[in-house]
Amino acid sequence: MIYSWQIELWKRLTNQFDRLPHAILLSGLAGCGKRDFARTLAKRLLCESASGEAEACGACLSCNWFSSGNHPDFRLIEPAVNDTEESGNESSPEKKKKSEQIRIDQIRALDGFLSVSTHRHGARIIVIQPAEAMNQATANALLKVLEEPTDSTLFILITNNKKRLLPTILSRCQTINFPKPAPELAMAWLRDSGISHAKELLFHAGGMPLAAADESLDWDRLNAFFRDLNELEVAGPVAIAGRWEAWLKENKDGTAAVDKRTLVIWLQKWVFDLLLMKLCGLTVYHTDRPQAVRAAAQHATLSGLFSCYNELLRIKAVAQHPLNPRLFLEDMLSRYARAVASGR
Ligand SMILES: [Zn+2]
Structure with a gap:
């Protein structure tokens, strides 16, 4: 679907369907609906009946x-579900993890796909998400494919962080920037979607509506998180780490309700x-x-606070590793406790 904040972008793109390059890059912060946009675009380009600015007909054989x-x-190429990797903790519900990388053989497997003619004599679309999940070797394999463009083929790459892509990949793609949605459009969409606490969640998601909707499932946890930070000085990092460790073990459809990385991000x-409050009396999230x-x-x-923030960046980078969750949380909370008491 095309969200209200994407309509202009959609119109611009549908008006240049006859001059689309071989590869486009949808670039913007996480949570503004780039994946849905890419899907809608792919479906529209493959549709055998829609024309102009209309979305795919939804009725033809292709649709x-x-x-x-x-x-x-x-x-669709994305990091595969990796079910062989154990998290190191027998009781952990985080066993079936999505790999973080797109593997080189996923790109190489495109050779066969690209070498035969299309089934309906129409377009051929490859979506790669997120493009930053390709390491250098994988990106180079893709580059080889992009350097020998095949007729009627469109690569749609999606990225939350363009800076992490190789310059050679960037130079092969036409970048389409997704700006942050206007707050009134984002709010209207959240309300129409029946999300409660829309305003608070939108703040916390940095203004990105889909991220806010995702986080609405964790609303109670998020409030408990703030409560615990408030109690940290009295309760101590060990006790709070114990509470948060229990969250990690909760099951929600077989996956952890809140994972370590989410807690670091919060x-x-x-x-x-x-x-920001110290610097200029403002807040964002x-x-x-x-x-x-x-x-x-x-x-x-x-x-x-600055050194705590930098430590959290480092901690986030290892949050997916199979570390002892209790020690991981205790360490993080101790660092935070030191930072908020650093002026005493
Ligand atoms: Zn159709």
Whole structure:
């Protein structure tokens, strides 16, 4: 589907269907609906009946194939589910993990797909998401394919972080930038989708509506997270780490309800706002709770918060590793506790 904040972009793109390059890159922050846009675009380009700015007809043979997930002229390449990797913790619900990398053989497997003519004599579409999940070797394999463009073939790459892509890949793609949605459009969509606490969630998601909708499932946890940070000085990092470890073990459809990385990101956003409050009295992610931010920041020094923020960046990079979750959380919370008391 095309979201209200994407309509202009959609019109611009549909008006240049006859001059599309061989590869486009949808670039923008996570949570603005790039994946849905790519799907809608792919379906529209494969559709045998739609024209102009209209979306795919939804009724032709091609649309039916697409909707049932087996269009022969469409490929979706994304990190595969890795079910052989154990998380190191027997009782962990995080056993079936999505790999973080797109493998080189996933790109090489395109050779066969590209060497035969299309089934309906129409377009052939390959979506690669996220493009930053390709390491250098994989990106180079893709580059070889992009350097020998095949007729009627469109590669749609999606990235949340364009800076992590090889310059050679970037130079082969026409970049389409997805700006942050206007807050009123994002709010309207969240309300129409029946999301409660839309405003607070939108703040916390940095203004990105789909990310806010995702996070709505964790609303209770998020509030408990703020409560625990508030109690940290009295309860201590060990006790709070114990509570959070219990969250990691919760099951929600077989996957962890809140994973370690999410907790690091939440703390990172929180520390970011403490810094901003210290610097200029503003907040970005917690605009609905300025008092709590001010209170948490009052005994912290700027340098203490800066080093905590940098430590969290490093911690986030290893959050998916099979580390002892209890020690991981205790370490993170101890660092935070030191930062907020650094001015005492
Ligand atoms: Zn159709």
